[in-house]
Amino acid sequence: MSKKLKIIVVTLVVVIITTIYFLIQTSGVYYKSYSPDGQYSRYASVNIYFYNAPFSKFSDQSGKVFVYDEIEKNIVGAAPVEMISSVEYSEWDETSLSARGGFSIELPRKINTNLIAKYQKSTPVLYDWSLFIQGITYQVHKKGNLITVKDKNDKIVLNDIKYIAQINNDSVQILNNNTEIMYVNKHLKPFTEAIITTPPFYGVCGNVTTYSLKIEETDDAFIVKKAVGFTSYTFDNYSTIYTIAKTKVKDISFLNAERELEYNGNFPALEYVIIDFGDSFGIFEEEYGVQYFDEVDATQLPIKVKRNGHYGYYNTTSIEYLELLPFEFNLAEFKNSNDRKGYVDRNGNEYY
Incomplete structure (x- = not known):
């Protein structure tokens, strides 16, 4: 390839990257409100470089919905919307901000179950x-x-x-x-x-919060440690979040089947620790501790669990099904204790 041709190719690549960057830019803060516990906020921004004429008669524009972490002071997720006013129709649950038939933005930390219950009771049914x-x-x-x-x-x-x-x-x-x-x-x-x-x-874009978790093995215990950084993956501030006696555990790992987990705010990860006790299983979360089950299938999400002969999806459904199939996109088929078949969605709602 000649020097001149190389210059042309490099120039084209730079132009394309620059164009893409500018096309995804947004501006403004609209319809801002807060999660039930105040640790997150939601708002919409309008696209700067997109044609919005189809919605002009509604005084609306296309853009993105953002979830902002009021504690960590950073954006934890975003989703495109064709009308920014749709952010008003989004709903908080324990693990996400979502809109019916639209986006779902996962939260790095759970919202307290009791606060969500009060919020849902006070929110008009849509x-x-x-x-x-x-x-x-x-x-x-x-x-x-x-x-x-x-x-x-x-x-x-x-x-x-x-x-x-x-x-x-x-x-x-x-x-x-x-x-x-x-x-x-x-x-x-x-x-x-x-x-x-x-x-x-x-x-x-730019600097984001980074996270590192590891499971250390000593002579008599497994110790789960966590560190939080900023942009860098060099951590020196690990703190212990869980310790369990080694004699009780057959195996222990994160969802990736490893004993180390690193991620950043751009790509949130579930921090679940899966514990194999030999004759039962546990799932550890920093906020809620350990929940115990007879069986745990963590090969896909949500995690399928079994207790007392009944199945459920962890943090998604109750544990009450005689049969529970894998999710097909948003729906999973089940058979309940009355041998009645139906589907459950990713919010735990049932359909017969």
């Missing part, structure tokens, strides 16, 4: 919401257990379904009136398989 997919907006209305979806002309495009949620940029998952999973495209027309795409990552 029976109408919007579904945004590739520039198309649908209005979703739920009455009882059935859902109706209308287009911008108020024409019904889906009727008497039980569940609807976007699974990527190209497809939507629904449960029909017979409680069967179906997939539809952005026009809400059926096809046989969901279009599998990798969702875009919207990371935080």
